[in-house]
Amino acid sequence: MRKLVWRNLLRNKRRTLLTVASLAVGVFLLCVLGALLQTFNPTETETSEKRVVVRHAVSLQFELPEAYWRRLETLDHVEAVSPLSWFGGIYKDTRPENFFPQFATDPKTLLEVFQGIEIDEAASEAWVTERRSFIAGRALAEKHGWRIGDEIFLKGEIYPVDLTLVLRGTFTYPDDLAQENQIFFHRDYVEEALGNPGMVGTYWLRLDRLESVPVVIEAAEAMFENSDARVKVETEQAFAASFSEMLGNVEFLFGAIGFAVIVSVFFITANTMAMAVRERNTEVSVLKTLGFGHLRIVGAVTAEATAIGLIGGSVGVLLAAALVRAAARALSTMFPLFSQMTLRPGVALLGLAAAVGLGVLSGFIPGQAMARRSVVAGLRKVA
Amino acid sequence: MSDPVVRIEDVSKVYGGDRLRVEVLSGMNLEVAGGDFVALMGPSGSGKTTLLNLIAAVDRPTSGRVIVAGQDTSQLNESALAPWRHRHIGYIFQLYNLIPVLTAYENVELPLTLSRLSSADRRAKVETALEVVSLTDRQDHYPRELSGGQEQRVAIARAIVTDPTVLLADEPTGDLDAESAEGVLRLMERLNTEFSKTIIMVTHDPRAASHAHRFLHLDKGKLWSDPEEVATNAGGEAPSPGEEE
Numbered sequence: 316m317r318k319l320v321w322r323n324l325l326r327n328k329r330r331t332l333l334t335v336a337s338l339a340v341g342v343f344l345l346c347v348l349g350a351l352l353q354t355f356n357p358t359e360t361e362t363s364e365k366r367v368v369v370r371h372a373v374s375l376q377f378e379l380p381e382a383y384w385r386r387l388e389t390l391d392h393v394e395a396v397s398p399l400s401w402f403g404g405i406y407k408d409t410r411p412e413n414f415f416p417q418f419a420t421d422p423k424t425l426l427e428v429f430q431g432i433e434i435d436e437a438a439s440e441a442w443v444t445e446r447r448s449f450i451a452g453r454a455l456a457e458k459h460g461w462r463i464g465d466e467i468f469l470k471g472e473i474y475p476v477d478l479t480l481v482l483r484g485t486f487t488y489p490d491d492l493a494q495e496n497q498i499f500f501h502r503d504y505v506e507e508a509l510g511n512p513g514m515v516g517t518y519w520l521r522l523d524r525l526e527s528v529p530v531v532i533e534a535a536e537a538m539f540e541n542s543d544a545r546v547k548v549e550t551e552q553a554f555a556a557s558f559s560e561m562l563g564n565v566e567f568l569f570g571a572i573g574f575a576v577i578v579s580v581f582f583i584t585a586n587t588m589a590m591a592v593r594e595r596n597t598e599v600s601v602l603k604t605l606g607f608g609h610l611r612i613v614g615a616v617t618a619e620a621t622a623i624g625l626i627g628g629s630v631g632v633l634l635a636a637a638l639v640r641a642a643a644r645a646l647s648t649m650f651p652l653f654s655q656m657t658l659r660p661g662v663a664l665l666g667l668a669a670a671v672g673l674g675v676l677s678g679f680i681p682g683q684a685m686a687r688r689s690v691v692a693g694l695r696k697v698a
Numbered sequence: 699m700s701d702p703v704v705r706i707e708d709v710s711k712v713y714g715g716d717r718l719r720v721e722v723l724s725g726m727n728l729e730v731a732g733g734d735f736v737a738l739m740g741p742s743g744s745g746k747t748t749l750l751n752l753i754a755a756v757d758r759p760t761s762g763r764v765i766v767a768g769q770d771t772s773q774l775n776e777s778a779l780a781p782w783r784h785r786h787i788g789y790i791f792q793l794y795n796l797i798p799v800l801t802a803y804e805n806v807e808l809p810l811t812l813s814r815l816s817s818a819d820r821r822a823k824v825e826t827a828l829e830v831v832s833l834t835d836r837q838d839h840y841p842r843e844l845s846g847g848q849e850q851r852v853a854i855a856r857a858i859v860t861d862p863t864v865l866l867a868d869e870p871t872g873d874l875d876a877e878s879a880e881g882v883l884r885l886m887e888r889l890n891t892e893f894s895k896t897i898i899m900v901t902h903d904p905r906a907a908s909h910a911h912r913f914l915h916l917d918k919g920k921l922w923s924d925p926e927e928v929a930t931n932a933g934g935e936a937p938s939p940g941e942e943e
Contacts, residue, residue, distance in 0.1 A: 316811055318800070318804060319797065319799070319800065319808070322799035322800060323799060325799075326798075326799050597795060598795070598797055600756075601791070601795045601797070602808075603756065603780065603783075604754060604756055604783065604787070604789045605783070605784065605789070605808060605809045605812075605856070606780050606781060606782075606783045606784025606785070606787075606809060606812050606860075607780060607812065608776075608777055608780035608781070609776060609777060609780070611780075611812075689757070690751075690756035690757070691751050691756055691757045694751075694756075694791070694795075
């Protein structure tokens, strides 16, 4: 019977190929959408869960006073506070491949808040002590061919100053590969160049434990409630999600597209399988005459459709994995968020399960109908 | 005469509902002894194939009993009928009905995949069946690579490979040229004489029927053993054996 199932699969190669292709495309889209959704809603790591971000209550475009830094450090459960300001300068030119995030920060506290950053001790010391120095994620340094001691020039866009920085170290960030596509340098250097305005884009706080997050959020917001620059405090994940929210309800949109794709693929596959089974009306009657029972016939048809589902699903998952990997590599330099884009096993399994499920259903339903059909009716068709 | 392998008791078969009621078989009685070779003839629409389908238990009578190999088939549900057919019925179709994606060998092996035979035992049985029909050298050929006569011989091998109680043949030579038809009929005759197979063959060809030991004519839902009897009892002309079912 296995032989018959296999041969029937190859009976009409073009049709099988097209059915496999339609399923593969469906699963491919489902997986890519799933990967995108997860990219916009990154999972929290143990350390990121204990970090909160303090920003201006109105908008990220407004900065916070430098004085908030020390006040935030006085809050209970706060272990470290580091300022991060988006510099947004132009490196070489405005081509997307030369874009990367540039943050002015405090070297000492940055490494305390982001404990996942791994950097050579000597490099770290050199960076901390030299005001014009910067550190770069290893991926970014490799991309631009930067070596220790190299100078880069950043033309200020948001801030009216240009910077010349010296590379003193590269870092890795195993917990969050997106971080490896950016650079950090001294905010003191920028402040000095700007005439010491004493402003900071955001403050990042590392807390003692997860349970402290709501307490610190409430306390920090209350601390500046009556000040000129009220703050909004949120978890790192919520902060990241706020960027995807700018695109609207992406989750719903992607979910709806994914559902529509699956439904249409189901109808295509079910129709193709139904056609394939209908063509074998007489053969099924012959099998019944030979003594093949209801279960065997339904099983054979279902197995055939399931195999198509499995092959189509596997192809779709493999294609999606390849595309997601390529997209992550290509887009991460412009949009660091995409460096986290990966096809997670859960999404891949969901895609595969959907394809197999479609296969089972699209084989089982016409198979049942065929098995129930009268043998005489099936034989009469030709005889 | 040995015990009947097939016994049909007062069987009627009606198709359609109240408005379009067609009675194909009416109160039919028939006994076929083990080892018999029966030729069933009759005009188109006389119910020959219906009778064969009732014996094969792929169709059910409207009333009456069909007893094959001692089993009243109307007592069996569909799930019990499948293994019963596998054990007792070998069916040969007019259009061979081989599975096109399987080779001659695999087509013959197909019914045996339902049994618990080892692959070696299966192979032995398939090779024997192919030897009986003289197609050992074509066992790896697909149906499309065989002539009509060869296809029908593969179909016969498939029908006999399980050593069924009854062989039912529905116009087995209807789609063959005279030479191939003669070969198939000789083979069936040999199966009957050498292997004592009980055969019931539907045919409209008197030459085919001449290979059988017993002739039955079916007309207007009744069975007659002599064509003249049909004309006398049914008030019409004797059925022409040349008409197509």
